[in-house]
Amino acid sequence: MKLLILVLQVALVGSLTVSSGFLGDNITLASGAPPSWNLTSIEWSIFSNNTWIATYRGKRKNTERVDRYKGRLSLNIISGDLTIRNLTPEDAMEYTVDLINTQRENKGGKTKLIVKQRLPKPTIETFPCESVKGGGFQLFLLCSSTDKSVDLSWSKTTNATVFNSLNADVASTAVKVFLSTKQNHVKFTCTSSKNSETASSDVTPSCDDNEPEPTPQHHSTHRKNYIAITFFVGLLVGVLVMTVLYFQKGETNNILAG
Template sequence: MNPNFIRISLLLLTTDLCFGNIIDVRVYGTHGKNTTFTTTIKPTSDPFFSVSWAVNGSFIITSTISNTIVEPKYADRTTLFRETGSLELRNLTNEDSGEYTVTIIPASGHLISGAAVLEVQSKIPTPTVTCPPSTEGMSEVTFLCDDGDTSNAKQWTRDDQPLLPSDRIAFLENNRILMLKGVNRTDTAEYRCNVSNLSDHEVGTCQLTVYYGPDTPTVQQHPNPAVEEERLTLSCASDSLPPAAFTWEFQRRPLVPGPQHVIAELDEDHLGNYTCTARNDLTGLVVSTVHTLNGSGVPASGPMSLIMVLTLVGLFQQ
């Protein structure tokens, strides 16, 4: 149902009595929006002699073949469809709530009448949804949906998928509060609070970011195997949000920070233990991996040269 344009049908009765038996149909409208009272009458070739609408017994509009009279306060807010007797009422206010009656006098035949009860409800404001940034491993995170009215229905979704109660998901205060337990990185998503009443619907959103890591770093060597007097690159990587900062140590001596350590021309003095440390200042986690280079001699490619082939021994520790 489109909340901006609510259509209702009036059950119209043909009777010999002046007003007949009026059938009440309760409908709901939203403050500031429109509604249309739609009859079940099909247009005919002969126009109605007259169509009249009233609310709570007070005149709204009467239209005859030759003239139309409208109550001044409805002049800019109503449109009468004479072919069917339907009435559009625009820019609803709370004062528009009440019983609406229609009386139609056909060119020939019996008088037709019908009624509907309209209840105008307040427009739902856009809800405010709060979900503070979180870190992986937190025991819980709480979402709050505030629309100023605890009576409105509230439903939660994550990336457009409905959320249901589980061992990790709980709802409090008539779904006003969503509690997520055992926070992990896969909980990063867009969360929506869908607020509705009988006539209106609004959505509030928030993007939950779960910070995590760094995971245990991995080190790659290029080229592998490496050769003495050639360039060697050690690359360190770790899954982390925000991205981790990297530092290197060689035999416990600090090196230039960064995810890569480059040796322009490899010689025997470069053999040993290289420690890559990944740090995430937001989560406070620091994780390291040790990478060991060992050398073994091979036959020389020339009479006065010696090629040192380095083999990679992976030693990982946290």
């Protein structure tokens, strides 16, 4: 007798389906009712004690049964589908639906809801421009993600810029950019991918026209100044050392003479 009741319960509940949604989004759980059915009773419940969260009986609909779901549920009395708005982590659980049509036929089902967090957008860091011998400029871009298990890739809007990319570590990737002129603005996109989800960030690097360009003459002047300062400091230190030694020697001679 117990075995027969168990078999009937399994037949009524049916197979378990799986649905997934993102935090803050809406999701609709399908009841599985045949399109030809004219539903007279719909009961959506949670937990093992069948806590009702949305019901339709005697042509009366109630979606305000449980505080945590108040204002977030919509029940379609034609299809029996249940919509949950503004998903939260606590919504991730199994939902049970029980249906009855005008012919007194019963049907049930279970849906396991998985609530996921959206993939965070990657962060792009731009490093200062450097002039290149023969003309043009180069700079580095670094793309990183807080999610350590994503794949990062680069793309650009035009082939006017030549670049090579390399992976700095498992959660970041760098790209070397060459710009023929300071006005050569090219948009670069870094995309992070995980399973079937993607997220991307854009940047349009350029060199600042107000930034003085380093030239061989500037480098030569800086080098000469550095050498002169180094020589002067060394000379000053040498004079101070010789002066200290001279006075120490004089004091020693006075002591011996006394």
